[in-house]
Amino acid sequence: MINPHRDPSWTCPPAPAEIRDFHRSLPGYSPTRLVELPELAARTGVGRLFAKDESSRLGLPAFKALGASWAIHRALRDVTGGPVTIVTATDGNHGRAVAHFARRFGQRAEIYVPDGVHPAAIQAIRDEGAAVIHVPGPYDAAVEAAAGARRGLLIQDTAWDGYEETPARIVDGYSTLFAEIDEQLPVPADMVLVPAGVGSLLQAALAHYRSRPDPAATRVVSVEPSVAACVSASVAAGRPVTVATGPTRMAGLNCGTVSSLAWPYIHRGLDLCLTVTDAEVSGAARALAAHGVDAGPCGAAPLAALNLLAPAGATVVLLVTEGTAANPAG
Numbered sequence: 001m002i003n004p005h006r007d008p009s010w011t012c013p014p015a016p017a018e019i020r021d022f023h024r025s026l027p028g029y030s031p032t033r034l035v036e037l038p039e040l041a042a043r044t045g046v047g048r049l050f051a052k053d054e055s056s057r058l059g060l061p062a063f064k065a066l067g068a069s070w071a072i073h074r075a076l077r078d079v080t081g082g083p084v085t086i087v088t089a090t091d092g093n094h095g096r097a098v099a100h101f102a103r104r105f106g107q108r109a110e111i112y113v114p115d116g117v118h119p120a121a122i123q124a125i126r127d128e129g130a131a132v133i134h135v136p137g138p139y140d141a142a143v144e145a146a147a148g149a150r151r152g153l154l155i156q157d158t159a160w161d162g163y164e165e166t167p168a169r170i171v172d173g174y175s176t177l178f179a180e181i182d183e184q185l186p187v188p189a190d191m192v193l194v195p196a197g198v199g200s201l202l203q204a205a206l207a208h209y210r211s212r213p214d215p216a217a218t219r220v221v222s223v224e225p226s227v228a229a230c231v232s233a234s235v236a237a238g239r240p241v242t243v244a245t246g247p248t249r250m251a252g253l254n255c256g257t258v259s260s261l262a263w264p265y266i267h268r269g270l271d272l273c274l275t276v277t278d279a280e281v282s283g284a285a286r287a288l289a290a291h292g293v294d295a296g297p298c299g300a301a302p303l304a305a306l307n308l309l310a311p312a313g314a315t316v317v318l319l320v321t322e323g324t325a326a327n328p329a330g
């Protein structure tokens with residue numbers, strides 16, 4: 001669906017430059033690879049096709065480490081006194097990243113998980129030394145439970161009225177991914193496809209491309225599971241709406257409510273929203289695997305969406321946001 005409220009003159013400020021330096025200072029940091037996929041480009045009819053491969057990012061199998069590391073670092077700077085417990089809700093990857101960086105920074109973590117998170121993803125959070133609390137129900141219920149715990153330091157990757165500082169930092173943390181793409185791409189991108197759950201990564205993409213001198217040069221496209229399409233429903237309604245969600249293998253995208261901070265970016269800055277099914281994503285994951293890119297279900301969603309769109313001749317970037325170690329694709 002084309003966003004009827006898109007304003008091509010809309011601009012916004014870029015993320016603070018200090019974040020790139022922070023990530024560079026972390027042990028184990030190196031830019032993830034940008035892989036060109038000429039055969040898939042030919043098959044889909046696009047000009048040049050690239051995949052940003054987040055299957056190994058700061059020792060974790062998803063991009064989420066970029067946001068969690070920066071937000072925890074900044075939050076701990078404001079804390080005085082002894083150790084704290086870091087709390088969050090997750091559909092898998094964010095919680096694992098929070099647990100990992102809580103441990104790296106010498107703190108405890110308590111992670112709330114809804115129904116439908118893969119047992120291997122839950123075990124991976126436990127393996128980081130965090131306590132896991134299961135909240136029966138959908139992702140939104142887990143977020144409510146974590147926010148209601150009021151026990152420790154909440155590091156949530158979605159915003160709502162009155163809870164904005166930390167989610168804004170998480171979005172800022174994702175800016176490193178786009179800065180790397182700029183350095184790696186041999187030609188400017190005409191289109192970027194972004195998997196969307198609550199829309200925080202999408203917000204980071206929009207902040208990046210819409211803060212440039214030519215803010216409409218790169219079309220930004222959101223990709224959601226057809227059973228959890230809160231960005232699409234909100235764009236159609238012209239205001240944020242919450243949707244009921246159903247089961248999907250794209251666990252990281254299984255969210256019913258758009259982040260309140262992301263909404264203004266989406267409303268004016270997003271070009272297109274697309275939805276994909278589990279079956280389409282399985283096919284896309286197999287195609288990526290055949291070309292040496294290890295993609296979990298969320299990571300394969302952009303290629304599945306590209307098959308619906310196939311912008312002839314364009315230079316396209318797919319954000320492959322997770323590997324199969326984050327979330328098995330099959």
Ligand SMILES: Cc1ncc(COP(=O)(O)O)c(C=O)c1O
Nearest residue numbers: 093197198199200201252321322
């Ligand atoms: C692998 C993966 N891709 C994409 C997303 C979407 O990010 P956001 O919820 O910020 O839209 C997530 C969120 O958990 C994820 O885990």
